[in-house]
Amino acid sequence: MELGIHCTLPFSTLRMLANLLGMLSNLKRLVVCIKIPTATTPEKAEWRLLSINNFTSECSQLLHLQELYLESPSFLKDHLHCLFRCFNTSLEVFSLTNCRFRKKILTHVFQSPCISQLKDLCLKGVPLTSVSKCLRSLLEVNASTLQHLDLGLCGLQDPQLEVLLPALSSCSQLRSFSLHGNRLSMATLEKLLSCTSGLSRLKLELYPAPLESFSPQGVLQPATFRLHCTHIIKILKDLRHSRSIVVSTGQCSSCAEKMFRNGEPIILPCKSCVRKFKKLSID
């Protein structure tokens, strides 16, 4: 059984929805894209909190849930760990997108046993700069099962990638991997290409254009970018591993949105960004 909820709800409806969820014990796939208005009075704040607590506790009763998608869940900003605290299921897919969380909350969530056998992990648009060590542990725990990993637009830079590289190279089942929209230097990209070249199942890799392709003001320098692409092709040849990667010069959040849908990875830049993607292949 699947359920997708996409709407703006008043607190009272969230509470009703929570009670309904509690009855859907066979639910396997839950997509939540709910906006809850902020409270304008202390009474409403209390009512809002109660509704959210009700929602998280009912969600955690979904014993057969395999796929959880939380899209821009700003109402769960301070409560996400509560959702995971009493979760009693082992998720195959966990997708959390476009929301900022405190380090403490993400740390709690990443340590949850219910995300220790993931096939798909998508954290697109969630700033992860302060939790790279915790993310590394999460990748290590899921290294033997993880097939799709999306870390696009997570604010990652060279030091965080240094932390993640050993864990990434141990994800032996990985089929698709996105780092689109992060700020990485050519040197780090080079290390990444080398560390992922041992992953024989990896068929789709999406990387940001190296930082050196942009002026100090952040403007793309097309000639420099082309030079870097030539350099990347050379690196791929030196690694002697037939592969094809995609490099993106954009920072768009709609891009590559369908990468992990329907089991098979598909890359789909949004219409306005098609020209910002460059495919580099060697046989």
Ligand SMILES: [Zn+2]
């Ligand atoms: Zn786009």
